[in-house]
Amino acid sequence: NAGVTQTPKFQVLKTGQSMTLQCAQDMNHNSMYWYRQDPGMGLRLIYYSASEGTTDKGEVPNGYNVSRLNKREFSLRLESAAPSQTSVYFCASLRGVGYNEQFFGPGTRLTVL
């Protein structure tokens, strides 16, 4: 099992450009999450999907959109990137209600110039 995979690993954008970060898991997990991690701050939840077909806002959703394409895939879209969105983005999955351990992907390092 590959676990949680993310693409791309690195990306540089100019202000105003758009892009989609991809995440996939092969563990048949129900819930998936997108976090951002900034220096000196904890991981902050952007959006999550409790199950296929549902998505909800987390702590810092502004400037982002998500799509739960199917049970395996959960993508994060930046429609008009801003320098404040420079960060490392992590996707995570969780088996479902009653389970607590989150499995994280390797991250995408995004720089917005």
Place this chain on the structure above:
Amino acid sequence: SQKIEQNSEALNIQEGKTATLTCNYTNYSPAYLQWYRQDPGRGPVFLLLIRENEKEKRKERLKVTFDTTLKQSLFHITASQPADSATYLCALDSLSGGYNKLIFGAGTRLAVHP
């Protein structure tokens, strides 16, 4: 608002000693508390979970305590090794609408020296 504090300064210890990391929280009553390990350039990896009605949890060389009165968790690594060097994150877990969400601390970097 909910706040989690971990010591932002790196903890430097000698190999073989016990490392103790602290996680304090305010304005919050978590159902669970989790500890994760994060190596540079990688995603966090789950280590241990302790529930609000548990005082202590052990796994091999790891021990976690949870004091809901003090609003504090301590994370211990006994007989530490250089391979234990990493950043350790604590996360509070509460059920919200039936779905688990985590609130993370900024992490404490541990360096174990030979």
